[in-house]
Amino acid sequence: MNNSKVSDKDVSKVQDDPQRQDGSPRHYDIVVVGAGLIGAAFALRMARIFADNASSNSKDKPCKIALLEARAVPSPVTPSATHFDPQVVALTEASRQWLDALDVWQACRDRACPYSRMSVRDGEGTGCIEFDAAEVQRANLGHIVENSLLRASLLDAIGEQGNIDLFCPVTVESLLRDGETTIVNLSTDEQLSTGLVVAADGANSPIRAQMGFELRTWGYEHSAITATLKAQKAHGFTARQWFTPSGPLAFLPLRASAQAAPTEAHYVSIVWSQTPERAERLMALDDAEFCRQLTIVSEGVLGTIEEVSQRLQFPLTQRHGVDYVQPGIALIGDAAHTIHPLAGQGVNLGFSDARVLAEELQRALQAGSAFGGLQALKRYQRRRKPDNLAMMATMEGFKRLFEREELPVRLLRNMGMSGLNRLSPLKNSLIRQAMGLT
Ligand SMILES: Cc1cc2nc3c(=O)[nH]c(=O)nc-3n(C[C@H](O)[C@H](O)[C@H](O)COP(=O)(O)OP(=O)(O)OC[C@H]3O[C@@H](n4cnc5c(N)ncnc54)[C@H](O)[C@@H]3O)c2cc1C
Structure with a gap:
């Protein structure tokens, strides 16, 4: 286990789990891949939903989230009057x-x-x-x-959640779907099991590629x-x-x-x-x-x-996933779509993905349905795709209109x-x- 320090703070410690003594994969209700702005915000929102649910249904076993991040998170830019994060x-x-x-x-x-x-x-x-x-x-x-300030604020809040384990730096080597469970093989030779993988691993999403999601791309x-x-x-x-x-x-x-x-x-x-x-x-x-x-x-x-x-x-590059979901897996943020920054909308669309997916999973939780089931995931896709496509089309139109030089x-x-x-x-x-x- 490589449970690194993040932003000079020990954001989360993975507790010793007695079930691990037998070598079985550690189980999480959701595995989020990528702790960028969108993955971190989604993990935080779901952790709060799980915590609220556990306090109102004390007989339910509390749900847990694993958040996986490939790169050690740099410390936020030290606030100064003359120095700002260029992103x-x-x-x-x-x-x-x-x-x-x-x-x-x-x-x-x-x-x-x-x-x-x-x-x-x-x-x-x-x-x-x-x-x-x-x-x-x-x-x-x-x-x-x-960006660095917002990300540090999200990770600080995650550090205070008892139901998120942050694994960093770590990458996903492979995903194996077996019935309603996915086995996540990590670069640290550990295995996790989960009902739902949420890929928030950015524009070049390795999970999207591994799982064969079809992608439309416009340079x-x-x-x-x-x-x-x-x-x-x-x-x-x-x-x-x-x-x-x-x-x-x-x-x-x-x-x-x-x-x-x-x-x-x-x-x-x-x-x-x-x-x-x-x-x-x-x-x-x-x-x-x-x-x-x-x-x-x-x-x-x-x-x-x-x-x-x-x-x-x-x-x-403009990219758009033909589908955002498969059984047991959902794409959010730049993993699902990237858009020209002229509108300043990439993160905003990603936060909407995170909010809507969390709403649909909360509904599934209340109904006692499995998180990874296609019904809830498809509802997320139906609610988000039209908005994302409409914004992408508008921005493409703007860009083309202003490229024209004819009088x-x-x-x-x-x-x-x-x-x-x-x-x-x-x-x-x-x-x-x-x-x-x-
Ligand atoms: C120049 C520019 C300006 C922009 N300006 C704006 C703006 O003004 N407003 C706006 O809303 N949007 C803007 N955007 C878009 C915005 O930055 C992105 O939409 C947003 O950062 C995407 O966040 P994300 O969390 O989905 O992906 P990312 O920020 O790319 O995060 C993905 C995370 O996943 C991790 N990761 C990748 N692979 C793995 C793996 N295998 N295992 C574990 N972790 C992995 C990465 O290390 C990374 O931390 C701009 C983009 C650009 C390029």
Whole structure:
């Protein structure tokens, strides 16, 4: 057993189990593969459901979860006024509320940056749409959170759950389905048995491949560059996006703490999607030239870009599982679908998967049905697939529309954006959709 330390804390200790003396596999009601944002959130939600169920039905044996993670989890970025994790996510209000109900939001709220306005511009024209939370009587449209902070908050909460065992670092060597039980063979030569494996093992999901799930894949022919910038002007708690024919650029506002003065909020995280060749060229630029290019593409809205952190590059591919479930197995998060980051929706869709799968398993628990049964799993798939596909189609449409350089398309695009900007009911409905509230 390699039960490693996580984030400088012993998150979970696997108790010595007398049943193990005979060499039989250790049994868990659910085995979750992958402790990224989605797997960790799902495991935490299910652990709470199991704990509530055990306290209301004291005669039932308490259910347990194994959470498997391949990579040792790095310590979260030490909070500092000038240093941020270059990987961030834009959380919708619906996701924030769910994390709040899981009691993990509190640990993020001081550093999570709320944004009350969003500006979307056609970088090749004059089209512009401005969204303001006040138009839908809300304080803000969403929050930007550093991935490492959110993950550490989830893992800290998991560490306090007595019914989750974290195995880290460990990988799954093979899965063998035998009737209603799956045997999970680990890289540590241990075996686990379970009725349900939930694969939250990311975009290149080894479990999805091992179990022969069919996948639809569309190459975006884009790579995304992420980094943190310091701008001359304060960001004004506005998320900004420029669409250019070579790809979208997003400026996502950051803050070091809720106490910092708004006029001091000069840091933004970028997601800059470009063709792989252009991305390579941008990655090779020195910092001064990279900042100069960003000042140009962002039309000087935040004045001069003064500093850039280490840059990271990610190849982008759209993937969608033809099925998310098989008997005894379910895919969630990026293992089930990946989407272009221009919408900032990947994590939000994944949290919805986790929430809906947990709801369906809670129903199965209350009905006394097996977790791994196809009935509950198919209900999860039916509820999530249409939403995920609709979001993917919308983002593909956006990307294609803004790649077109012909003059008539550009004119229509600019007129459409300006017209939409004046149409309050349609705009308000778009804002609510982007917040995940419809
Ligand atoms: C540049 C960029 C910007 C983005 N911006 C946003 C945004 O603003 N908003 C948003 O909502 N989304 C955004 N996304 C998408 C978002 O980051 C992903 O959708 C999300 O992180 C997926 O989480 P996950 O837990 O499903 O997968 P992952 O984060 O990939 O986690 C999978 C975990 O499984 C582990 N693992 C893999 N294989 C095994 C194995 N065999 N055994 C055990 N463990 C295993 C991995 O180590 C990893 O920890 C962005 C994505 C990119 C690339």
